[in-house]
Amino acid sequence: MSIKSKKIxxxxxxxxxxxxxxxxxxxxxxxxIAVILSAQTTDVSVNKVTPKLFKKxxxxxxxxxxxxxxVIKIxxxxxxxxxxAKNIILMANQVKDNFNGEIPNTRTDLESLAGVGRKTANVVLANAFDKDVIAVDTHIHRISIRLGIAKKTANAREVEESLYKFFPKENYLxxxxxxxxxxxxxxxxxxxKCLNCPLYDICVYENKMA
Ligand code: SF4
Structure with a gap:
């Protein structure tokens, strides 16, 4: 492990x-379902609708x-x-028809489901199936660049690969x-919060507050 990754x-x-x-x-x-619903919205707002959705x-x-x-009403x-709403109903039908009603545990199968892209698949693989993967969301993308883990121009997939090279596997989840x-x-x-940041010295963000 590098000194920088240890410090982070x-x-x-x-x-x-x-x-x-x-x-x-x-x-x-x-x-x-919660991860699909969380695309481009906050976890807090998803948590407000899922109790009623899961009850019904x-x-x-x-x-x-x-x-x-x-479903739209909920x-x-x-x-x-x-x-x-369309995606989660279709996803449920795909799981029923193609996977015997069980949420699959491989990336390929997960990504075959409606509304499930690489990020959603990674969240499910890590949290439900203990796989060593990191889902790159907007926060992880931004800070990986600010901390110099990934290149400034890196896309989500490139950020993910940089994170795998940078951190030890056992720490991913x-x-x-x-x-x-x-x-x-x-x-x-x-x-x-740069002025109160323990990573200030290694941060390469050009607009960090001095
Ligand atoms: S110094 Fe500022 S920009 Fe850099 S990691 Fe810390 S909070 Fe983020």
Whole structure:
């Protein structure tokens, strides 16, 4: 492990020792739905609609038979609700038809489902199936560049590869949540807390506050 990666791990352990996924869920079914719904919206707003959604549609089978207008009514306070309603019902049908009603545990199978891209697949693989992967969201993308882990021009996939090279495998799951927390609560897109940042010395962000 490099001195820099050790320093980042130590700083994150100290800032966010208990970082964890903030999408409320009780099982893999609820996790994948919550992650699909969280695209371009906050976890807080997703957590407001999922209790009612999961109560009415507690599993793949019930959701696969759902009326789209009813699902829209339940989730309409979140962004892209029409597309997301369509995707989660279609996803439930695909899981039922192609995977015997079980959420699959490989990237290829997960990415074959409606509404599931690489990021969503990685969140499910890591959190439900303990796979060593990191899902690159907007926070992780931003701070990986600011900390010089990834190139300034890197796309999400390139950031992901840079993170795998930079950090030891055994740290991925915890780091994934800690990096999100760091971006969400400390190194914010606007007004990052530079003056109180344990990573100030290694940060390469040209606009960090002096
Ligand atoms: S110094 Fe500022 S920009 Fe750099 S990592 Fe810390 S909070 Fe983020």
């Amino acid at each position: 791990i130590e700083a994150l352990d100290s800032l966010f020792p208990n970082a964890k996924i903030e999408l409320t869920h009780k099982n893999t079914y609820e996790l994948i 549609y507690p599993n793949i089978d019930t959701l696969s038979k759902a009326n789209i207008e009813d 989730i309409k306070s979140i962004g892209l609700y029409r597309t997301k 915890k780091l994934h949540h800690q990096l999100i927390f760091f971006g969400r609560y400390h190194c914010l897109a606007r007004n990052p």
